[in-house]
Amino acid sequence: EVHLVESGGGLVQPGGSLRLSCVASGFTFSSYEMNWVRQAPGEGLEWVSYISDSGFSISYADSVKGRFTVSRDNAKSSLSLQMSSLRAEDTGVYYCATAGAWGEYKYWGQGTLVTVSS
Amino acid sequence: IQMTQSPSSLSASVGDRVTITCRASQSISSYLNWYQQKPGQAPKLLIFAASSLQIGVPSRFSGSGSGTDFTLTISSLQPEDFATFYCQQTYNTRTFGQGTKVEIK
Numbered sequence: 172e173v174h175l176v177e178s179g180g181g182l183v184q185p186g187g188s189l190r191l192s193c194v195a196s197g198f199t200f201s202s203y204e205m206n207w208v209r210q211a212p213g214e215g216l217e218w219v220s221y222i223s224d225s226g227f228s229i230s231y232a233d234s235v236k237g238r239f240t241v242s243r244d245n246a247k248s249s250l251s252l253q254m255s256s257l258r259a260e261d262t263g264v265y266y267c268a269t270a271g272a273w274g275e276y277k278y279w280g281q282g283t284l285v286t287v288s289s
Numbered sequence: 290i291q292m293t294q295s296p297s298s299l300s301a302s303v304g305d306r307v308t309i310t311c312r313a314s315q316s317i318s319s320y321l322n323w324y325q326q327k328p329g330q331a332p333k334l335l336i337f338a339a340s341s342l343q344i345g346v347p348s349r350f351s352g353s354g355s356g357t358d359f360t361l362t363i364s365s366l367q368p369e370d371f372a373t374f375y376c377q378q379t380y381n382t383r384t385f386g387q388g389t390k391v392e393i394k
Contacts (some may be wrong), residue, residue: 215375215385218383221383222360275377
């Protein structure tokens with residue numbers, strides 16, 4: 172059974188940093204593109220970043236470019252999102268998700284809440 | 290690529306046929322997916338590649354379209370279908386539509 176478990180969320184002051192992790196099990200992690208998606212309270216879904224199966228192809232939403240860094244460790248079946256220069260508008264639940272052949276997100280984690288506030 | 294869903298919300302009754310549309314700002318071929326999200330839960334994949342039903346999803350859900358215009362149809366709305374639905378393009382990076390909330394009439 173596929174499991175994606177995010178961790179690392181919490182309360183951080185504006186301008187601060189936070190590192191999110193997503194640990195995968197139940198599938199061959201190294202074969203799948205991975206994504207981060209976030210959702211502000213009461214709002215819709217926003218794609219944040221993806222990283223290819225090998226890690227060589229990476230992309231970010233304009234809203235986080237230059238502030239967030241995605242990485243993966245295929246040996247440990249883990250995905251990370253290093254977030255810096257955090258702003259109030261970065262507040263929300265952050266999900267990791269696997270991507271299929273059409274980029275569809277078949278599997279999602281339960282999400283981790285990031286709150287940026289003084 | 291911008292994704293525009295309509296309507297933003299709708300009220301419907303059990304048994305109704307419901308249609309949600311999604312328009313892309315440029316052609317995305319068939320790189321269009323649909324998700325359902327209930328409060329407090331992660332989204333669930335319903336349709337991928339515009340019209341392919343995800344395994345385990347009831348056949349009352351269907352998707353159609355290509356290029357810039359897409360449709361999600363629920364043929365007979367069930368009580369468990371009341372939720373928010375999102376389209377997503379994966380042709381060039383990824384973008385979600387703003388969501389359509391389906392409420393009970």
